[in-house]
Amino acid sequence: MSRSKITTDLTILVIDENAIRGSIIEEGLNEAGHLNVRVIHEMQGVARLIETMDPDVIIIDIENPNRDMMEHMFQLTRMISRPIAMFVDRSDTAAIEAAVDAGVSAYVVDGLKKERIKPILDMAVSRFNAFSRLQRELAEARSALEERKVIERAKGILMRMRGMSEEQAYALLRQTAMNEKKKLADIAQSVVTAAGMLL
């Protein structure tokens, strides 16, 4: 009764502890025409949800510590009548490696045609990658800002304590960094730390 899904849309469950990434995936799925999508961020009550929702595809981030719990659930309850496979087509190693690299893992109801699943997984992989690229860029921007701040503070300390001009202070920091083969920000940080201890 519940398994007449050959022609209807696929039911997809996305489990992601990162709410933002989860909604990015959901949006991508909706754009691709999948409207039976549910995103959850925590495992509370997930067993019952899977039972009632009976998803065809479950996408879960690979860093989720609850994957072992999920697999136990599949074992126990046989909630999905057919066995569940990690990937539809084991021979497509490039696609599988891309997925694992991106941090995507998926459970798919056995017997679904791979043409139906592959676009979903590809989309998840590219969105996961885009998300981590964004995060990396954000982290880089943040640390660049931090570095600039610490260099400003170090310059200020040198100007105050050694009566230097701003240019002189900067030149001294840069020369020291070059001599010691270290990053300018690291030298600046040690000036700030040393000043903190001396004052």
Added chain:
Amino acid sequence: MSDRVSTQSGDSAVKAPSRVRGKEQRLLRAGYIPLMDAAILIVAAELGFAEREGLRLELVRDVTWANVRDRLAFRQFDIAHMLSPMPVASMLGLGSNPSPTITPFSLGRGGNAITLSARIFERMKSLTGLADDAGALANAKALAALLADMRARGEAMPTLGMTYPFSSHNYEFRYWLAAGGINPDRDVKLVVVPPPLTSDALSAGAIDGFCVGAPWNMIASERGTGRIVAAKQDIWPLAPEKVLGMRPEWAETNADTVSRLIVALDRAARWCDDAQNHNELAEILSAPDYIAAPTSIIRSVLSGEFSLDAQGTTRVVPDYFLYHGKAANYPRPDQASWIYSQMIRWGQADFSEEGMARVTSAFRPDLYEMALGANAATPDEPGERSASGYDGFMDGEIFDPRDVQAYAERFAVRSTSSGDDVTEA
């Protein structure tokens, strides 16, 4: 790599070796879960045992056994710290994404224990007059009595945590419960909890007990939230624990590397077992990159000094954790048979002769012996009445590896049909 280059000038009298040495992989990516028995891999990488054999180990910490399995299958790992039932399940095609896996080396013996919440243990004591120093079987029977009492009062059944459906913890927990007369599929609710979260889950009241590897039991008992009621040694000292898993085709194309690796791990295992090194080992393992647990607790695990509860009840379990002694590294095919018997007992698998062949092919003592030669440890004869024999079970049962089917069906408490009635209500 420069030796063995065969330069033959013209003459076809001598054939080139079919496989040229030196092409084998020497940098190995090894996946592990932060547990005490990842120590042999960690020590081999940290203290130069791998390097001495011309290998480099790149250790990658992971969060779930499912990930370890998938990353090994999809070639992101070359070798991996695994639960001993995982290669067995993979050879039987059980679970999600099974991919053939073998083990030529076991990563130690012991380390598991069963912990119940202090609240449950107090109720067991007041209901049955259970002694503080009662044995594993008495504790299991007292829990059975408490469960009956709870049922009579209309209380919900307790939730108990273990680590993975194909784990020693699952089978040992079930063994202990069933020996006390408890049906693990009907009388309690078994759930999976990631090992590092077990102690917190117990404190939070999300679970009422768990079976997990070291050091997590001790962490719960030191906190006073848990009471250790059985150690692996109580249930069956010979019970297999973690193994080093690899893909069979990888092991074949990297045969020389596998031998070197086994030599490196053997030396690392001897080092780990030496009590003189335990302070240093505890220091290494407690680092945030590895287990990230207090050094003092890791030190007590290594010496088998159990604090059973926060009131200072202690117990010393000899050989609680063995990295090398008692042939701990020997990958015994009869252990794989025992795992198979428990899979049958609990409805995860059916018995067949073909299944037997697949199961025993997962454990590869031939590779272990070939690598170590005269240094290979030889396990005791199983028939002997000894702690490492087949007869050391808590309920007096004796395992017969020649008749796995009869052994599996002999248990009074087991899954009745092959899993079909194991559904959640």
